[in-house]
Amino acid sequence: MSGVFSPTRAKIKERTLRTDKWWLQPLITFSVLFSFVIYSTFRAFEGKNYFTEPLISPFYSPCLSEACVPGSTIGGFTPVSADILNFALSPALIILIFPLGFRMTCYYYRKAYYRAFWLSPPACAVAEPHEKYSGETKAPLILQNAHRWFFYAGLVFNVFLTYDAIISFRDEHGQWGHMSVGSLVLLVSSSLLWFYSLSCHTCRHTLGGRLKHFSKHPVRYKLWTWVSILNHKHQQFAWYSLAAVAFADIYVRQVATGAWHNIYFF
Amino acid sequence: MTLERHNYDVLVIGAGGAGLRAAVEAREAGLRVAIICKSLFGKAHTVMAEGGAAASMGNVNDKDNWMVHFRDTMRGGKFLNHYRMAELHAKEAPDRIWELEVWGALFDRTKEGKISQRNFGGHEYPRLAHVGDRTGLELIRTMQQRIVALQQQDGRDFGDMESHIKVFAELTITDILKENGKVSGAYGYWRETGAEVLFEAPAVIIATGGVGKTFKITSNSWEGTGDGHALALKAGANLVDMEFLQFHPTGMVWPPSVRGILVTESVRGEGGVLTNTNGERFMFNYIPEVFKKMYADNEEEADRWYTDQDNNRRPPELLPRDEVARAINSEVKAGRGTEHGGVFLDVSKRLSAEVIKKRLPSMWHQFYELAGVDITKEAMEVGPTCHYVMGGVEVEPDTAAAIGVPGLFAAGEVAGGMHGSNRLGGNSLTDLLVFGRRAGAGAAEYVKSSGKNPVSDSAIATAAAKIQAPFDREGGENSYSLHAELQEITHNLVGIIRTRTELEDAIVKIAEIRKRSANVAVSGGRKFNPGFHLAFDLDNMLLVAESTAKSAIKREESRGGHTRDDFPGMNNKWRQINHISSFDGTQVHVREQALPVLPKELFDLFDVHELEKYMTTEEIAKGGSN
Amino acid sequence: MARKLNLRIWRGDSDSGALQDVQVDVNEGEVVLDVIHRVQATQMGDLAVRWNCKAGKCGSCSMEINGKPRLACMTQVASYPEGETITVTPLRTFPVIKDLVTDVSFNYKKAMEIPAYAHPADLAPGEARMEQIDVERSQEFRKCIECFLCQNVCHVIRDHEENKKSFAGPRFFIRIAELDMHPLDILKNRKKTAQEEHGLGMCNITKCCTEVCPEHIRITDNAIIPMKERVVDVKYDPARWLGSKIRRREGI
Secondary structure, three states: OOHHHOOOOOOOOOOOOOOOOOOHHHHHHHHHHHHHHHHHHHHHHHOOOOEEOOEEOHHHOOOOEOOOOOOOOOOOOOOEOHHHHOOOOOOHHHHOHHHHHHHHOOHHHHHHHHHHOOOOOOOOOOOOOOOOOOOOOOOOHHHHHHHHHHHHHHHHHHHHHHHHHHHOOEOOOOOEOOOEHHHHHHHHHHHHHHHHHHOOHHHHHHHHHOOOOHHHOHHHHHHHHHHHHHHOOHHHHHHHHHHHHHHHHHHHHHHHHOOOOOOEOO | OOOEEEEOOEEEEOOOHHHHHHHHHHHHOOOOEEEEOOOOOOOOHHHHOOOOEEOOOOOOOOOOOHHHHHHHHHHHOOOOOOHHHHHHHHHHHHHHHHHHHHOOOOOOEOOOOOEOEEOOOOOOOOOEEOOOOOHHHHHHHHHHHHHHHHHHHHHHHHOOOOOOEEEEOOEEEEEEEEEOOEEEEEEEEEOOOOOEEEEEOOEEEEOOOOOHHHOOOEOOOOOOOOHHHHHHHHHOOOEEOOOOEEEEEEEEEEOHHHOOOEOOHHHHHOOOEEEOOOOOOHHHHHOOHHHOOOEOOOHHHHHHHOOOOOOOOEOHHHOOHHHHHHHHHHHHHOOOOOOOOOEEEEOOOOOOHHHHHHHOHHHHHHHHHHHOOOOOOOOEEEEEEEEEEOOEEOEEOOOOEEOOOOOEEEOHHHEOOOOOOOOOOOHHHHHHHHHHHHHHHHHHHHHHHHOOOOOOHHHHHHHHHHHHHHHHOOOOEOHHHHHHHHHHHHHHHOOOOEOHHHHHHHHHHHHHHHHHHOOEOOOOOOOOOHHHHHHHHHHHHHHHHHHHHHHHHHOOOOEOOEOEOOOOOOOHHHHOEEEEEEEOOOOEEEEEEEOOOOEHHHHOOOOHHHHHOOOOHHHHHHOOEO | OOEEEEEEEEEEEOOOEEEEEEEEEEOOOOEHHHHHHHHHHHOOOOOOOOOOOOOOOOOOOEEEEOOEEEEHHHOEHHHOOOOOOEEEEOOOOOOEEEOOEEOOHHHHHHHHHOOOOOOOOOOOOOOOOOOHHHHHHHHHHHOOOOOOHHHHHOHHHHOOHHHHHHOOOHHHHHHHHHHHHOOOOOOOOHHHHHHHOOOHHHOOOOOHHHHHOOOOOOHHHHHHHHHHHHHHHHHHOHHHHHHHHHOOOOOO
């Protein structure tokens, strides 16, 4: 036997003597993340109901395929041939790897899913079920070190989604100066994505964390200080932005299918 | 079973600041060094030091220099310090701090990027190098990491990191061994297994710290049992001025989780009020004649002082430490104290919770976290707590060699003389470094000239028999209860305020416990057995208590950390006298010895009028030695 | 004032051991260590427990209380519901010696493996100049009291004995980070050795070390993750690697 049952350790038969509800947190994390995965997979393959003037689902933006529904592309920019999507695959699949990769390699989500999905460990001081453990030293987990590339890609996506939020301040006919519940939804979700990205550990490192002497780089030190404050709340931003993006997609879908009506304030 | 034996050039007993600094010095002189810690490496009481380390680097005020520091130290010690120790300390402290930086310490900085220095009581200029309120931790960690650095170097040079410095953690030394009148090594046991160990070493440096656990209420940890004091006495060395102990008037006495922890004076400064169990604010009854002009004699005026300090006299809670201590002591002895021997200190009635948390954040946090005591809502139970011992092994200042025992050295709190009758805050951390280094150098010098001094089999047999003895007794005394009895006696009779009759009483009672302690029996086996460990600590504490009581009864004056109710005030005659404790195998003897006279060049650093307060006219007329 | 507390204490040694129930008086405001001391003084004179300062500053009384790694001197009895049995056991990651005392020498061995601070040769004592903002990051890590609760809770070694040889643990990752961020340290390869020799890559940032730290050092966010990012700079980022070849950039 290994771990806490190794021969030299105190002979205690319980895997943990914790008396609190230590299983609750991983259970919640598992349920929420799992639901999101199921829903987003369904949506990624659905390939429709992602656009309704002037709203586009964040799952499908930027829409880069010739197969994209009219109006959903950025000025008709469609570098991806429709042939590639012949197997009834949706335009979402071209781009989803980037936001997905950003979240998969995120230092917060890693904690969340290592605990909730992989039970490594399920909670602090609760013995994990695995016989062997090598952490992030081998493939595939060594790829977690690519987080910064996904971070850069994530910034590009944030720009697109912010653009989507801005152009949602129009009516169904493309007239500017209007605002609907949908524009609010997109605005909130794109803003939270910015907070999520900017509070990221890689961002903190890049802006200033990697320096040895803050005093020689006053501006970067200031930026680092600000990002450090946001970084405290990275976990919250991770969840809020995830929820906001999911809701934005649900909202667009409901409006696109006609189930909901996008109410205009003005 | 064969005895575990080790052979080193230098054995350092104690792994606090002084011991580690000594070990580094001895190793750098090319010697092989063993370091003994009673607990784990890096847990020594040095970590508790909060304020800082005093060194006249002059980073904040460039008027500071060693002479100013020397003067402050002598004043603080009421001129009972060994002048040479105070001089060496003041001169060398800055180098000792700077060298820590070379080893990786990170002190708080000034705007110019130098080591920041803060003000502290008794120091004329901002002088304490610090890291927030955890300076002691920084010091011990830096020394610990310096040891590791040297070990890594040895690993590269000799292929074995522990070839020249080895740390023996959780090991207690029970005897210092001598052959032909000189130190030959030390004997002890592993706390973990109870197995015995012999160290052969021609030089032994004692750096074991303080004696606080001799008293009931103390800020010291369990390790402060005066081991080094007792080992030195038993080896034939002397202790100097053991009557001088630093007590703080307001330490927590209850609940036990915070017992002994200091309640800073600023709690009273911010409006904390002392009351007895009858609810009386008793300090008004204890204002001495000389202070009547400065301190309010009624509650209304005292309360007004907090908002208007120009037109009102100060509340009597802010009287000097010894007056506050005396008052608390009297109240408790008159039966108006709490069942735990304290009085109430309440800051919650005067200030709102927000203000308290803002002005006394660490006090609030500490008591709330450690004991669930919310000082914004309830009173604290406080009384005098034992904090530091000024007295200690009599040493030769330049080498830290213990007088009378060739091969024995002592540094840090266990050594006496440096602080005189009262230690200035911040001086102890630099004391550790300055004299730790000197002890290491002194020992190295000694070893190089004296050579080996093998331990005889008979010395081993005697030491081994002592360790086995408590296991062979049946139905004897319990070391826990004897310890508790001793603490009760010292606390009540040899504590912060002393009188002849009580001290006489104490001497008799300590002797009785000593007799009973010869019959301590231990239950359980040798393996990590705290009852067994305490049996040896108890023996040490009894010797310390006896030295303190016997020195205290002789000194018929009040000076620094020694307050006699029957002899209030300083007496210049007594300033010329050190009390030297020695041990004849059955009891401690205390004799008077002339204090070394201040040499002229140091004498001239002072204003004559200031010296008149401390010295007799004849001394002043002489103007120092030579 | 006093009430009875049901305490369950693990007693034993490396061969055998079991939880034993005792009833002990407890007063208001007491911490678990006080109660253990009372058991020791009144019922089990040879109960082994390590402690020193009893003020949360030395990090000696590390144990597991109701399964959670904690300092006994910082754990109030009142933080558990009245009537609840409190279970205390030794740390479960290190070999047990006796009762609540474990052999933590693993940590001291690891401490000896971390290359020491390297001071610039041309900077004499007293000449060092450092800005406060440049020392603050390392100062946070120097708050560490070496209670080794982070080492104990870390599943990398808690649950996998075989990883002990290749993994230094959170306490020493903050030591490495402290030195790598030290404004004057001149040793260049700390990032590389952190990954290749001290097992930084084994950490899967599940943050239990941060959760148990009694000094509230943000071990994961401020030390481990920044070190992982620094490792990426020198090992896994071709752009940075190229940049560092072309011109020596600050911070690498």
